[in-house]
Amino acid sequence: MWMQNGLNNSATKKLICIVGPTASGKTSLAIKIASLLNTEIISADSRQVYKELSIGTAVPSQSELSEIKHHFIQHKSIFENYSVADFEKEAIQKIEDLFNTHEYVVLVGGTGLYIKAIEEGFDELPQANYQYRQELESLLSEKGIAYLQNLLMQKDIEAYSSIDIHNPRRLIRALEIIEISGENLAASWKQKKTSRNFVTIKIGINLPREELYQRINLRVDSMLESGLKTEIETLKEYKNLQALNTVGYKEWWPYFNELETLEHVITKIKQHTRNFAKRQLTWFRKDSAIIWWDKEQVVDTQNSLANIGINL
Numbered sequence: 001m002w003m004q005n006g007l008n009n010s011a012t013k014k015l016i017c018i019v020g021p022t023a024s025g026k027t028s029l030a031i032k033i034a035s036l037l038n039t040e041i042i043s044a045d046s047r048q049v050y051k052e053l054s055i056g057t058a059v060p061s062q063s064e065l066s067e068i069k070h071h072f073i074q075h076k077s078i079f080e081n082y083s084v085a086d087f088e089k090e091a092i093q094k095i096e097d098l099f100n101t102h103e104y105v106v107l108v109g110g111t112g113l114y115i116k117a118i119e120e121g122f123d124e125l126p127q128a129n130y131q132y133r134q135e136l137e138s139l140l141s142e143k144g145i146a147y148l149q150n151l152l153m154q155k156d157i158e159a160y161s162s163i164d165i166h167n168p169r170r171l172i173r174a175l176e177i178i179e180i181s182g183e184n185l186a187a188s189w190k191q192k193k194t195s196r197n198f199v200t201i202k203i204g205i206n207l208p209r210e211e212l213y214q215r216i217n218l219r220v221d222s223m224l225e226s227g228l229k230t231e232i233e234t235l236k237e238y239k240n241l242q243a244l245n246t247v248g249y250k251e252w253w254p255y256f257n258e259l260e261t262l263e264h265v266i267t268k269i270k271q272h273t274r275n276f277a278k279r280q281l282t283w284f285r286k287d288s289a290i291i292w293w294d295k296e297q298v299v300d301t302q303n304s305l306a307n308i309g310i311n312l
Contacts, residue, residue, distance in 0.1 A: 016310070
């Protein structure tokens with residue numbers, strides 16, 4: 001019988017975690033699996049938590065949301081502070097509640113830190129080092145964000161692959177934590193894994209690179225057709241909020257200041273999204289516990305689940 005984390009698959013509650021890069025089809029697979037297992041979905045996407053952000057974060061459609069109950073989709077405001085620690089606390093409580101009536105729960109998302117927090121727990125990060133932060137702020141102002149990105153890549157390639165490197169606040173905080181702790185971000189973040197009373201089974205979607213990039217480009221085109229420009233325009237006065245310092249949103253600010261063309265904005269969004277997908281894959285590829293499914297396995301979901309010990 002298939003085993004995970006030393007626990008018997010037939011005797012423990014199971015969290016089925018669907019991971020992979022953006023635009024790989026995680027939402028549709030999660031819905032299919034949740035439907036087969038008669039359960040609900042926990043979203044592990046740090047951008048889809050905000051109710052003001054919809055088109056640019058590829059929030060599941062209303063038909064998808066009505067098909068299967070989703071949790072942690074658009075439940076916070078961009079004006080609220082919401083951390084990975086907040087997510088862990090709320091999501092673990094919801095998962096435990098769902099396990100009272102379900103054998104399985106589905107977790108889906110591309111935010112590696114959110115998934116890591118659910119699986120292993122989260123410790124509070126070191127307190128701020130304001131002097132070093134000021135130094136980083138000066139470097140950002142003098143040399144630009146690319147300098148900080150390269151600095152993080154040199155100090156901690158795993159952190160570089162896991163955070164939104166286009167968000168200067170997150171870049172600076174990651175560098176600050178590394179400086180304070182003297183360790184890489186993952187080591188300073190969690191010294192001891194939290195024991196969970198459920199088994200985590202992780203399934204990753206594996207697509208050929210060219211197909212993934214094509215899906216990303218088509219998704220951006222679809223977002224534009226759905227009114228992405230209008231959505232961004234209603235938010236431009238809040239562009240300094242951390243929630244809007246993310247791919248698909250921050251590329252628009254030069255356009256609204258008449259510094260760049262619409263075509264340039266679209267090109268940058270597609271490129272930055274492809275770069276983001278590569279970093280997500282770098283993060284997930286390091287996890288040997290992930291079971292990677294190709295397109296055929298995704299299509300034949302029921303048999304693929306049976307092959308890893310989940311019989312319906």
